Each structure stands twice: as C-alpha cells, then as structure tokens.
Amino acid sequence: MDGILSLWKPRGMTSHDCVMRCRKLFKTKKVGHTGTLDPEVDGVLPICIGNATKIVPFLTDTKKTYIAEVKLGIATDTEDAQGTVLEEMEVSESPSTESVRNVLLSFQGSITQVPPMYSAVKVNGKKLYEYARENKTVERPKRKITIFDIELLDKKHDSFKIKVICSKGTYIRTLCVDIGKKLGYPAHMSDLTRIKTGSFSEKNSVDFAIIEEAVMKNEESNLLFPIVKGLDHLDTLYVDETLENKVKNGQKLPIPEVLPKTNPFMVIHKNKLLAIYQIHPENKNQIKPIRVFNG
Structure with missing residues (x-):
C-alpha cells in the first residue's frame, strides 16, 4: 500500500x-x-x-499555511502558552488595527529568525530544548526563512489572529514574539493550527x-x-519508452533539450511516476536520479 x-x-x-x-x-x-x-x-x-x-x-x-493567535503582554520561555511566564506587561492601550497591519507587513518576504531555545534545532550535536531543560543557554544559529503572505484575521484588545503562509523551517512561535516586540509588548503564541502543507x-x-x-x-x-x-510543486520531465528502462535502472541521462523549471524534478512516463532527478552537481551536462520508484 x-x-x-x-x-x-x-x-x-x-x-x-x-x-x-x-x-x-x-x-x-x-x-x-x-x-x-x-x-x-x-x-x-x-x-x-x-x-x-x-x-x-x-x-x-x-509551503505551509497557519492560523495563529498572538497574545500581547506576556512572554514565556517556550514562546507559547505552555511555557513559564518570563515577563508581563499590562496592555493598557491596544495597538490600532492599522499599526498591527503595518507591523505584519514588515515581516513579509525574506527574513532572519533565531529559533527558540525550546526547539529541535541542533547545536554541537545536541537539540536546543535539551540545553533549555538543563537551564543552559547557547548561541543559536540564525536562519533565513520566507514569509510569503501574512494577514490580520481578527483583533481583540490584547490579542489578534493572523494567517501566515511561510517556507519550511519557520517558527510561528518566534514570529509571534517578534511581532509583539515591534508593537512594544512582550508576547507569545497562544494558539496555532496548520491548515495547509503543500x-x-x-x-x-x-x-x-x-x-x-x-x-x-x-x-x-x-x-x-x-x-x-x-510532488506537484516540482516540474515534470516526460520520457518515452526508450528512456523509461534507463530511468527505472537509475541511470544518469544526458541533459534534456527542454530542462524542467525546478531542480529537482519528476520523471514520468505515461502518467506513471518513475523517479525524481536533479541536474548532476559535478557534471552539468547530465541529470542523475535521487529517488527511483519501482512497481
């Protein structure tokens, strides 16, 4: 199956x-x-x-799509509602809808994130949450992520819901904390649902x-x-019967006349997925298999 x-x-x-x-x-x-x-x-x-x-x-x-709730006035060690409270601040004046939207817009595009201490990112072969549980702090690697779209869904006095379309590796918890900081408040992610993956x-x-x-x-x-x-986010190379057996046997092939737009890409014969290929990293005149599907 x-x-x-x-x-x-x-x-x-x-x-x-x-x-x-x-x-x-x-x-x-x-x-x-x-x-x-x-x-x-x-x-x-x-x-x-x-x-x-x-x-x-x-x-x-x-790409992933999430619905998240940002809670202003409270920061936690895990950056979500399950953590220990680190900082509290009364939200005496709720940020305006316009100011929230402007701050959200500032996060759209390619941004740098520092992953939370309570995460599975490894530093020196050890997961960050393992350091956190030992009350140790280590330097966390910055990573480039992409926020393709971010919008305000609804807003209350001290919280608001957002919809985020992002690249892999994005920590929505950290995004919520950073959004709060730009609005001038400690914050955490109080709720999260993923509504789409690919x-x-x-x-x-x-x-x-x-x-x-x-x-x-x-x-x-x-x-x-x-x-x-x-795999429908990958482009497709269609092959004839002559190349079908070579693909099934995992052979390297000459670079096709019309190269698929993505790298890697699917190789298909008569609507049947045969393999995933990529341009050979050492020989740009060839393509090589990285996954072959038998049966």
Missing part, C-alpha cells in the same frame, strides 16, 4: 504518536510524517505510507475516526493520495 494520507492531527498527540498509530492502522512499518507539529497544535500532517516515504524530504520542503489542506484531510471506520471496512487505501500529489 503506497500513498499519502492527509491527516488532521488532533491536539494532545505528538507527530510521532500519529506515525505509530498509522503503522498499526495500515499494518506497515513504512510510515513517515512530513514536518513536526507540537502536541498542543492541530492541523494538516501529511503521512507518507509505503513507497511514499521516499518523498518525505520533498514534501517537507513545501497540496494538502483542511478540506482534503481526515481524522482518526474516519481512518478507523475505513479500516473496519477494508477501505483504508481509498484514503490515500497518489505519490505525485506530494
């Missing part, structure tokens, strides 16, 4: 918990998720099953109740999307 399950992850479960549960339901060990969601966060978590596990890194690399959205996601019902009817395979659904 190969394909992608668009799971709506419930709150209270880790992403790994979801993988373990799917392994039991789909009766296979070949299961992997495509981007961690914290236990207190719900939303779209694409789960790759069978041969689809080969595309996990490519699906992880897609082509997988809230509309085409299913929860565990639906999956369990399908398993009882032996219809769980009907819930899986084809592997190409997780």
Whole structure:
C-alpha cells in the first residue's frame, strides 16, 4: 500500500504518536510524517505510507499555511502558552488595527529568525530544548526563512489572529514574539493550527475516526493520495519508452533539450511516476536520479 494520507492531527498527540498509530492502522512499518507539529497544535500532517516515504524530504520542503493567535503582554520561555511566564506587561492601550497591519507587513518576504531555545534545532550535536531543560543557554544559529503572505484575521484588545503562509523551517512561535516586540509588548503564541502543507489542506484531510471506520471496512487505501500529489510543486520531465528502462535502472541521462523549471524534478512516463532527478552537481551536462520508484 503506497500513498499519502492527509491527516488532521488532533491536539494532545505528538507527530510521532500519529506515525505509530498509522503503522498499526495500515499494518506497515513504512510510515513517515512530513514536518513536526507540537502536541498542543492541530492541523494538516501529511503521512507518507509505503513507497511514499521516499518523498518525505520533498514534501517537507513545501509551503505551509497557519492560523495563529498572538497574545500581547506576556512572554514565556517556550514562546507559547505552555511555557513559564518570563515577563508581563499590562496592555493598557491596544495597538490600532492599522499599526498591527503595518507591523505584519514588515515581516513579509525574506527574513532572519533565531529559533527558540525550546526547539529541535541542533547545536554541537545536541537539540536546543535539551540545553533549555538543563537551564543552559547557547548561541543559536540564525536562519533565513520566507514569509510569503501574512494577514490580520481578527483583533481583540490584547490579542489578534493572523494567517501566515511561510517556507519550511519557520517558527510561528518566534514570529509571534517578534511581532509583539515591534508593537512594544512582550508576547507569545497562544494558539496555532496548520491548515495547509503543500497540496494538502483542511478540506482534503481526515481524522482518526474516519481512518478507523475505513479500516473496519477494508477501505483504508481509498484514503490515500497518489505519490505525485506530494510532488506537484516540482516540474515534470516526460520520457518515452526508450528512456523509461534507463530511468527505472537509475541511470544518469544526458541533459534534456527542454530542462524542467525546478531542480529537482519528476520523471514520468505515461502518467506513471518513475523517479525524481536533479541536474548532476559535478557534471552539468547530465541529470542523475535521487529517488527511483519501482512497481
């Protein structure tokens, strides 16, 4: 059984918990998720099953869309509502809607983020949250991320909801804290839901109740999307029968006359996904496979 399950992850479960549960339901060990969601966060978590596990890194690399709530006046050590309060400030005067929108706009585009101490980013082979639990502070690596779009959804006196479309590696918690700072207040992320990952959205996601019902009817395979659904952000090179066998055997190929716009890209014959190729890093006159799909 190969394909992608668009799971709506419930709150209270880790992403790994979801993988373990799917392994039991789909009766296979070949299961992997495509981007961690914290236990207190719900939303779209694409789960790759069978041969689809080969595309996990490519699906992880897609755009993500979140609905987040920014809470002003309180900063926490984890940058979310679960952490210990570090600073409090009364929000005596609520920022105007216009000032909030202007601050949000200043974060749109390519920006630099410092990941939170309570995160899985590794420094010297050790995860940051491990240092944090030992009350140690280390220098955190800055990273470039992209905010493709950010908009204000609704606003209260000391909190507001935002919709964010961003690149992989974006910490929405940190974004909320930085937005608060620009507005002149300590802040944290008080709520978060992921509504889209690549082509997988809230509309085409299913929860565990639906999956369990399908398993009882032996219809769980009907819930899986084809592997190409997780790769539709990549361009396609179509090949004929002559090249089909070479691709299946994982051979390097001459650079095509019309090069796909993305690198890497899918290689397809008669609507069947054969492989993912990229331009050879050492020989620009060739393309080489990085994933080959058999069967």
